[in-house]
Each structure stands twice: as C-alpha cells, then as structure tokens.
Ligand SMILES: Nc1ncnc2c1ncn2[C@@H]1O[C@H](COP(=O)(O)OP(=O)(O)O)[C@@H](O)[C@H]1O
C-alpha cells in the first residue's frame with residue numbers, strides 16, 4: 326500500500342517531486358564538489374604557491390668564537406641528496422645549492438676593478454637520489470622559476486652578470502671578465518628583481534674549484550609543500566611530551582620539515598622563510614573557511630528549496646491527509662508516507678548530486694588547477710548521507726503541518 | 741452499567757459559536773439510531789465527537805467502556821480504526837486510488853493489507869464489478885458504497901454515517917439503506933446515522949431530533 330501511495334504521489338505531483346529532487350541534487354552537487362575541491366585544493370594551491378620560491382633556507386651554523394671572528398663555515402654538497410631521505414621527502418619539491426663569496430673582479434676591456442659578491446649556482450642540474458631511478462631537478466629554476474637569463478646559462482669558463490652590475494660596469498654579453506686569475510666569457514645577463522641583479526654568477530662547480538672550496542656550499546634553498554601552521558605547530562618542540570613530539574615531527578609543518586633537514590645537513594642551521602610560509606598558511610586557511618561556508622550555504626539553499634515545495638504539496642493534500650486520519654492513520658502512519666517520499670528524494674538527489682559533483686570537480690580541477698582532482702571515495706556515502714540529512718531537515722516543518730491536520734475540520738470544509 | 745455509547749453534558753464551542761449546548765445521549769449495542777434536524781443544528785458535530793474525530797469542549801464521551809476524552813491523539817486514532825467505521829455525506833475517497841485501493845488504505849492504517857478481503861468487502865456492497873475504477877469513474881451511489889465497504893473492512897463495532905444518502909437519488913438511497921438494514925439485522929451492527937430526510941430516518945429503529953445544539957425529541961421510529 327505504501328508503495329501504491331508513493332507511486333501515486335510521485336506520478337501525480339511530478340513537478341513538485343522533480344523540484345524537490347532538483348534542490349537536493351543541486352545542493353549536494355555543489356557541496357560535494359566544493360568538499361572534493363577543498364580536500365584536494367590544499368595540495369594543489371600549496372603547489373601553486375610554491376612558485377613564489379623557497380620557503381626554507383639551509384645555512385651553515387655560525388656559533389661562538391668562530392662567528393665573532395668572522396670565520397667562514399660551509400655546508401657540504403654531499404649532504405644534498407639526503408634532503409630527499411627525510412620523513413617528508415616527498416614534500417620537498419625543489420632544492421638548489423649556492424656558494425657565495427667576495428672576490429676582486431676585473432673587466433677586461435675597460436680594466437675597471439671592483440670587489441664584488443660572486444655566486445655559484447646550479448643551472449639545469451639534476452642529481453641522482455639513493456633508491457630512485459628518476460633524476461631529481463636541483464637546478465636554480467626548480468626553486469626560483471622567475472630567474473630570467475638572457476643569453477645562455479654559464480658553462481665552463483663562462484659567467485652571467487646581473488643586470489645592475491652589467492650596467493654599472495658596462496659589461497655586455499660576449500665580454501670577458503677576470504676573476505681569481507681566470508678569464509671568463511660573459512654568456513648572458515641575469516635579471517631576478519632581487520639581490521642577484523648585482524652579482525656575478527658562475528656555475529657552482531666552477532666557482533668551487535676556482536676558489537678552492539671543493540664541495541662547499543654557503544646556502545641551500547628549499548621549496549617544500551607544507552601543512553599550514555596551526556596552534557599546535559607553534560609550540561616549542563623542546564617542551565613537548567614524547568607523544569606530542571612524534572605528532573609534530575610527523576606533520577608536514579614547515580618547522581618540522583626544517584628540523585628534519587637540519588638533522589641531515591651537517592653543521593647546518595635551517596630556517597623557515599616566514600614571510601612566505603605564513604602567507605601561504607593564511608591563504609590556505611581562508612580558502613578552507615570560504616569553501617566550508619559556501620558548502621553550508623549550498624546545503625541550506627537546498628533544504629529551503631525542498632522545504633517550500635514540500636510545504637506546498639502538503640497544503641494541496643490536506644484533504645487526503647484528513648481522510649487518512651479519519652480512516653485511522655495515527656501520526657506515525659502519516660509521517661511514514663512523507664518520510665518515505667523524503668527518503669526517496671534524498672537518496673536519488675544525493676546519488677545524482679554526487680555524480681554531477683564528480684563531473685564538476687573533474688572539470689574544475691582541469692580548468693583551474695590543470696590536473697584532475699583526486700576524488701575521495703568517502704564522498705559518495707557522505708553525499709548521500711548529507712542529502713538524506715538536509716531532506717529530512719527540510720521535511721520537518723511540512724510534516725509537522727501535516728500532523729496538525731484536524732480531520733473533522735478539513736472534511737467539513739468540503740461540504 | 742453505562743450504555744454501549746454514551747455522551748454526557750457535551751458542550752462544543754467553535755470560538756464564539758456553540759454547536760452543542762450540553763447534549764446527553766446513549767445508544768445500546770445493536771441499535772440503529774437516526775439523528776435528524778435542520779442544517780446547523782449540531783448533528784455532524786455530535787457524530788464527529790462520538791467517533792473521536794473531534795473532541796468536546798466539555799462533557800464526557802464513552803464507547804464500550806472506554807473514556808474517549810482521556811485518549812491522546814494517537815491512542816484515539818488507534819481506537820477509531822479498531823472500533824469505528826465512518827461514512828461521510830460526500831463520499832470522501834482518495835481520488836487517485838481505485839475502489840479496491842481505497843478500501844485497502846483503511847486496512848493499511850489498521851494492520852496489513854489483504855486485497856482478497858478488500859474485494860470481498862466490495863462484493864458485499866455489490867461493487868465487485870468496479871474494483872479497478874477511480875472515484876471519478878463511479879456514480880455517487882457507487883462511491884458511497886465503496887465508502888461503506890471501507891468503513892466495514894476492519895470489522896468495527898459501530899458504523900457512523902453522516903448523511904450517507906444526502907447526495908443520492910431515491911433509487912440509490914434505497915439501495916444504500918437496504919445495505920445498512922442488512923448489516924443491522926444480519927450482522928447486528930450498531931449504527932448511528934445523521935440525516936435530514938424523514939424517509940431515510942424512517943428506516944432506523946429510533947429517531948433523535950436536534951435543534952440548535954440540543955436534543956429536543958427522542959422516540960422509536962413509527963415504522
Ligand atoms: N469547524 C467549525 N468552525 C466553526 N463553526 C462550526 C464548525 N463546525 C460547525 N460549526 C458550527 O456549528 C454548528 C453545528 O454545525 P454542524 O454540526 O455541522 O451542523 P449540522 O451537521 O447539523 O448541519 C453550525 O452553526 C456550524 O456553523
């Protein structure tokens with residue numbers, strides 16, 4: 326009988342039923358795609374934000390008398406592959422080493438000399454990692470994609486001049502400069518918008534051997550995907566309990582990744598670049614809040630849409646409800662009919678909404694982030710449950726209205 | 741010992757209007773009682789209160805020893821479907837259900853549906869040839885017969901009928917009354933029937949006359 330009542334209810338009020346189904350399906354589709362995006366977006370946006378450059382620097386530890394005496398300390402080039410052996414190795418998406426020192430620079434054609442900062446860097450340089458078959462790009466462009474070289478990257482016996490240095494000393498591509506007793510051909514100019522514009526840049530290995538600092542580095546810049554800092558992340562690891570420390574260590578905070586890098590780079594001091602790390606955290610946090618608010622709004626809109634339609638349907642069916650009560654339906658009997666309708670609409674709406682969200686999330690992933698979203702399977706049951714939830718919520722008031730029907734009054738009104 | 745159906749000092753007010761002004765009235769098991777009176781005299785109100793569709797503003801109603809006024813909404817609904825069969829003046833049927841489905845609806849809210857039993861009930865009122873028809877495809881008399889079948893399906897103790905022949909021609913009226921008579925004599929149904937038609941009232945064993953919310957006359961039928 327319930328089946329007959331439901332079948333009739335659906336065929337007699339196709340428009341209302343379709344509207345309710347549409348509300349739930351659209352609400353579920355929008356919220357499920359938003360949640361799908363937000364589950365995946367942290368990684369995606371965080372990756373996008375990484376084009377703003379390094380968020381961690383590794384430098385030699387300078388302490389005690391050595392620091393006071395201005396004695397130079399170095400990092401070791403041998404430690405670089407170890408960065409990809411730490412717990413969060415997969416989050417290290419770029420790293421590139423530098424050697425910086427001061428040297429006397431002489432411009433061949435003018436004879437001008439000047440004491441200048443010189444930097445060694447890797448251009449188009451891949452390293453092999455232990456246990457991996459694919460080489461890892463450790464070139465400067467993996468971390469500083471905005472470095473603009475006009476001409477070509479410096480090979481052996483070559484150097485790049487920063488644009489402001491070039492202007493100051495009147496150096497052009499093809500000129501020769503003399504550094505530590507060696508003539509270098511200028512292969513091009515470098516424009517970064519930063520301090521590098523005033524430097525002479527050589528291939529790292531060339532500068533190391535010229536200056537007699539084989540295998541030595543003064544800095545490694547690291548670009549890592551991180552979990553936004555939360556309150557817990559700001560706790561001092563030294564005061565944490567063992568359990569807390571484990572949790573902290575195994576969460577991809579910029580600080581715990583820094584700590585792990587410090588452990589593998591001998592004599593190093595590793596610091597987050599807070600300006601970058603914090604901005605990133607804030608952007609992600611706001612994005613997440615925004616997505617959840619939108620999700621909530623979509624669900625509320627769906628519930629309202631369904632509720633109004635169902636209320637109108639109840640009003641149309643007052644006679645029928647009164648009659649059912651007159652022939653003996655109790656509150657449960659009436660509720661079951663409407664709840665069953667609601668359940669069917671919720672189930673169908675949830676399912677279809679989920680399917681739409683699959684397509685929508687895929688589309689958004691490809692259009693906005695350039696790669697498909699990684700859909701979480703949990704979203705199917707979650708969509709159906711939330712669709713059932715909002716439709717029951719939406720049905721609450723209309724069903725109360727139906728239960729309030731007084732059979733004697735309504736049946737009389739028809740007279 | 742109270743009577744099978746008993747109402748005592750029943751007052752019913754609708755806002756400022758008073759539909760019943762302290763009515764007392766008893767019906768014995770197996771009686772067929774007609775309630776007559778002008779339109780607006782309170783007949784339907786009294787019938788609805790006896791059947792538990794409506795509750796009195798004050799006074800008591802009891803049926804088969806159960807105090808109906810003490811029952812909450814759901815127990816009242818359960819009591820009604822166990823004990824009372826209702827026939828309305830306008831054949832209130834669910835428009836999108838067939839005859840047999842309309843009868844099964846009462847079974848559904850009572851306990852379980854049984855299509856064969858529903859068919860039998862329709863056969864008892866001579867409607868076995870219209871099982872699959874919707875109310876709009878039936879004549880007024882046929883609709884009313886479906887209503888009677890629906891009222892009888894759960895084997896109630898009482899049949900309450902509010903102007904069951906109000907919209908019918910003489911031929912159909914006689915047919916419906918013949919049905920009620922058979923239920924009364926063969927199956928000993930207790931019947932309370934509201935009407936304003938003296939011919940119809942004449943079929944009952946007892947005629948109660950109402951006027952302006954009060955019972956003014958209560959006598960055996962002259963038939
Ligand atoms: N739901 C209601 N609201 C207000 N007044 C009502 C209602 N039902 C009945 N009445 C009034 O109560 C009186 C009795 O009505 P009713 O019992 O239907 O009379 P009858 O069935 O004898 O024609 C009438 O005056 C009617 O207007």
Ligand SMILES: [Mg+2]
Pocket residue numbers: 783784785
């Ligand atoms: Mg009436």
